[in-house]
Amino acid sequence: MTSSGKALSEKLPEFSGGINWFKYASPQTFYPLAGRLIPLFGWPALVLTVVGLYISFFVAPTDATQGESYRIIFIHVPAAWMSMVIYLAMAFWCAVGLIFNTRLSFMMSQALAPTGAIWTFVALWTGALWGKPTWGAWWVWDARLTSELILLFLYLGYMALVAAIDDPRRADRAGAVVALVGAINVPIIYFSVTWWNTLHQGASVSVTSAPKMASIMLTGMLIMALAAWAYSVSVVLVRVRAIMLERERNSDWVADRVAQLVESHR
Amino acid sequence: MLEVDQLACMRGDALLFRGLSFRLEGGALLHVAGRNGAGKTSLLRMLCGLMIPEAGEIRWRGTPIRAQREEYNGELLYLGHANAVKDEFSALENLRVACAVAGRAVSETQALAALEAIGLAHRIDLDAKHLSQGQRRRVALARLLLAQAIPLWILDEPFTALDAPAVALLARTLEAHLAGGGAVIYTTHQDVLIASTSLERIDIGEFAPC
Amino acid sequence: MLKILIAVVRRDLLLAWRRRADVFTTLAFFIIVASLFPLGVGPEPNLLRTMAPGVLWVSALLATLLSVTRLFAADYADGTLEQMLLSTEPLTLIVLGKVTAYWLVTGLPLVLLAPLLGVQFDLPQGAIGVLSLSLALGTPALSLLGGIGAALTLGLRGGGVLLALLILPLYVPILIFGAGAVGADAAGLGAGAHLLLLAACFLSALAVSPWATAAALRISME
Numbered sequence: 161m162t163s164s165g166k167a168l169s170e171k172l173p174e175f176s177g178g179i180n181w182f183k184y185a186s187p188q189t190f191y192p193l194a195g196r197l198i199p200l201f202g203w204p205a206l207v208l209t210v211v212g213l214y215i216s217f218f219v220a221p222t223d224a225t226q227g228e229s230y231r232i233i234f235i236h237v238p239a240a241w242m243s244m245v246i247y248l249a250m251a252f253w254c255a256v257g258l259i260f261n262t263r264l265s266f267m268m269s270q271a272l273a274p275t276g277a278i279w280t281f282v283a284l285w286t287g288a289l290w291g292k293p294t295w296g297a298w299w300v301w302d303a304r305l306t307s308e309l310i311l312l313f314l315y316l317g318y319m320a321l322v323a324a325i326d327d328p329r330r331a332d333r334a335g336a337v338v339a340l341v342g343a344i345n346v347p348i349i350y351f352s353v354t355w356w357n358t359l360h361q362g363a364s365v366s367v368t369s370a371p372k373m374a375s376i377m378l379t380g381m382l383i384m385a386l387a388a389w390a391y392s393v394s395v396v397l398v399r400v401r402a403i404m405l406e407r408e409r410n411s412d413w414v415a416d417r418v419a420q421l422v423e424s425h426r
Numbered sequence: 427m428l429e430v431d432q433l434a435c436m437r438g439d440a441l442l443f444r445g446l447s448f449r450l451e452g453g454a455l456l457h458v459a460g461r462n463g464a465g466k467t468s469l470l471r472m473l474c475g476l477m478i479p480e481a482g483e484i485r486w487r488g489t490p491i492r493a494q495r496e497e498y499n500g501e502l503l504y505l506g507h508a509n510a511v512k513d514e515f516s517a518l519e520n521l522r523v524a525c526a527v528a529g530r531a532v533s534e535t536q537a538l539a540a541l542e543a544i545g546l547a548h549r550i551d552l553d554a555k556h557l558s559q560g561q562r563r564r565v566a567l568a569r570l571l572l573a574q575a576i577p578l579w580i581l582d583e584p585f586t587a588l589d590a591p592a593v594a595l596l597a598r599t600l601e602a603h604l605a606g607g608g609a610v611i612y613t614t615h616q617d618v619l620i621a622s623t624s625l626e627r628i629d630i631g632e633f634a635p636c
Numbered sequence: 637m638l639k640i641l642i643a644v645v646r647r648d649l650l651l652a653w654r655r656r657a658d659v660f661t662t663l664a665f666f667i668i669v670a671s672l673f674p675l676g677v678g679p680e681p682n683l684l685r686t687m688a689p690g691v692l693w694v695s696a697l698l699a700t701l702l703s704v705t706r707l708f709a710a711d712y713a714d715g716t717l718e719q720m721l722l723s724t725e726p727l728t729l730i731v732l733g734k735v736t737a738y739w740l741v742t743g744l745p746l747v748l749l750a751p752l753l754g755v756q757f758d759l760p761q762g763a764i765g766v767l768s769l770s771l772a773l774g775t776p777a778l779s780l781l782g783g784i785g786a787a788l789t790l791g792l793r794g795g796g797v798l799l800a801l802l803i804l805p806l807y808v809p810i811l812i813f814g815a816g817a818v819g820a821d822a823a824g825l826g827a828g829a830h831l832l833l834l835a836a837c838f839l840s841a842l843a844v845s846p847w848a849t850a851a852a853l854r855i856s857m858e
Binding site for chain 3: 474475476477478496497499500502504506507508509510511512513514515519523524526527528529530531
C-alpha cells in the first residue's frame with residue numbers, strides 16, 4: 161500500500177497545474193509498478209500461510225480449557241484485524257480522493273472493499289464455528305460479533321452504492337462520502353453495541369478469555385496475521401489493476417498495452 | 427469577466443469535447459451551438475459550477491469559480507431545462523419562493539409586476555399544475571425580469587415551449603440586459619434575432635475529439 | 637442566515653400541507669407496523685411490555701426510512717434542487733431547513749403518536765414519558781442521517797432499498813440508546829444515561845450531516 165502512496169505523491173505536483181490531463185498518466189505509471197509488486201506479496205503470502213497453518217495445527221499445544229477448537233482463532237483473529245484495518249484504509253483512500261481529486265485513490269478503495277468484506281465474513285463465520293463448541297450456540301449477540309456484523313453491512317452498503325451508480329466519477333465520490341461517514345460511525349457503533357451488551361448481560365462470555373497465550377501460539381498468530389496482510393495487499397493490487405484497465409479502457413496506454421500483448425502472442 | 431480555459435467534458439465513457447476556451451466580457455452574447463448530445467447542457471452546467479470539468483478551469487473575474495462558490499452564485503442566474511416550478515404553488519408563490527431560496531427575496535409587488543410583464547397577470551393565483559407548458563416556462567422566465575442587475579445569465583433553451591409574443595418579449599429582455607452591461611450565454615435550436623453589439627457563437631462540435 | 641433557514645422551512649411546510657396525504661401514509665405505516673408485532677408474537681402482556689420499546693423504535697426507524705427517500709426527490713425531478721445549489725446562501729443551511737421541515741411533518745407526529753401505541757403495549761406511565769422523550773431526541777437524528785442517504789441515492793434505480801442498506805447501520809446507535817432508554821426506565825434503572833447519549837448522537841448528527849448531505853447533493857447533481 162505504500163507503493164501506491166508513492167505513485168500518488170509523484171503525481172501530485174502535476175495536479176496543481178491548470179491542465180490535469182496528467183491524471184491519466186498516474187494509473188499508467190502505477191499499473192506496471194503494481195504488476196511488479198504482486199509477486200513480492202503473493203509468494204510470501206503463500207509461504208507464510210503454509211508455515212502459519214502448520215504451526216497452528218501441528219506445533220501449537222492443545223489449549224487446557226478450550227481443547228482443539230481454540231485453533232480457529234489463528235484464522236479468526238487475523239481476519240477480524242484485517243476487516244477493520246481495510247475499512248480504515250478504504251476510508252483513508254476515499255478522503256485522499258476527495259481532497260486531491262485523484263482517481264487512483266478511489267480505485268484503491270474500491271479494490272479494497274471486496275477483500276475487506278470477505279475478511280469480515282470470514283471473521284463472522286469462524287466466530288460462529290468457534291462459538292458452537294465454546295458457547296453452545298452458533299450465534300451469540302456478543303458485542304464484538306455484533307459490531308463485526310454491522311461492519312459487514314457497512315462494506316455491503318458501500319459496494320452496493322458504487323455498483324448502482326453508472327457514472328464512475330459520481331460512484332467514486334458518493335462511495336467516498338458513505339465510507340467516511342461510516343468510518344466516523346464505526347467507533348460510535350462499537351461503543352453503543354458494547355454498552356447495549358453489558359446492560360443486557362445475556363450470554364456474557366467474553367471472547368478475550370485467553371489471558372496468557374503460549375508463545376508458540378502467539379508466533380503462529382503473528383505469522384498468520386502477516387500472511388493475511390500479504391495476501392490482502394497482493395489481491396488488492398491484482399484487483400486495482402483490473403479496475404484500472406476497465407476504467408481507462410479508452411485511454412492510449414491501455415491500447416498500447418493491449419497492442420503489446422497481441423504482438424507478444426504472435 | 428468570464429474566462430474559460432481548456433475545458434474538457436466526459437459523459438460516462440465518452441469524451442464530449444476538449445480544449446474549449448473562450449472569454450466573455452460584459453455586454454456580450456454567446457450562443458452555444460451543437461447537435462443533440464454534443465454537450466451543450468453539460469457545458470452550461472460546468473459554467474454554473476454544477477458540474478466539475480474533466481480538465482480545464484473556469485474563472486470569474488480572475489478567480490476560479492470553485493474557490494468562490496457563493497459569491498459567484500450571487501452574480502449568476504441559471505435557467506435549466508427543468509422549469510423549477512412547483513405544481514403545488516401558484517405562479518406568484520413559485521416566483522417568490524424561488525427568489526427567496528436563491529437568496530434574493532423580492533416583495534410581492536415586484537413579483538406581481540414581473541408576472542404581469544411576462545403575460546401571466548390573469549393566472550397569478552392558479553396552482554401551477556393547471557398551467558400549460560408555455561405558461562410554466564413563463565413563470566420560470568419571470569425570474570429574469572427581477573434579475574436585471576445580475577451580470578451573468580446562463581440560459582438553457584430559453585425559447586422552448588414559448589409562443590411568438592413570448593419569444594419576442596424574451597428577446598427584448600435579453601437585449602435590455604446586454605445593453606445594461608450584462609452577459610448572456612444561451613443555447614437554442616430556434617432562430618431568434620437578438621440585437622447585440624457583440625454576438626459570438628461557439629460550435630461544440632468543433633471541439634469534439636475526432 | 638436565519639432568514640434562508642426560515643424561508644426553506646416555510647416553503648417545505650407549505651408544500652407538505654398541500655400534499656398532506658403523504659404525511660398520513662407515513663403515520664399509518666408506523667401504526668400498522670407496530671400493530672403487526674402483537675399479531676406475530678401473541679397477546680401475552682408481559683412479553684409485549686418487554687418488547688414494546690424495541691418494537692416502537694424499530695417501527696419509527698422504518699417509517700423514517702420509508703419517507704426519507706422523498707426528501708429531495710421532488711425537488712430533484714422538477715429542477716428546484718439545481719437552483720438550490722446555485723443559491724447565494726450556503727447549501728448546508730438549505731439542507732438543514734429541508735431536514736427541519738421534514739422532521740416537523742414526519743418525525744414530530746411519530747413522537748406525538750407514540751404514547752398511544754405505548755398504551756397499546758401496556759407500557760407503564762413513566763416509560764411512556766421516556767419513550768416520547770427518547771423519540772423526540774432520536775427522530776431528529778434519524779432525519780439528519782437519512783438526509784445523507786437520500787442525497788446519495790438521488791435518481792438511482794432501486795434507490796429505496798439501497799438507502800436502507802446505507803443508512804440502517806448508521807441508525808444502530810440511535811436505536812440502541814433510544815429503545816434502551818425506555819427499557820432501562822421500565823426496569824427501574826433510570827433512563828438518564830441513555831437519554832444523554834441519545835442527545836449526544838443527535839448533536840453529532842447535527843454537526844456532521846448537513847455538510848455531508850450538501851456534499852452528497854453536489855456529487856449526485858453532477
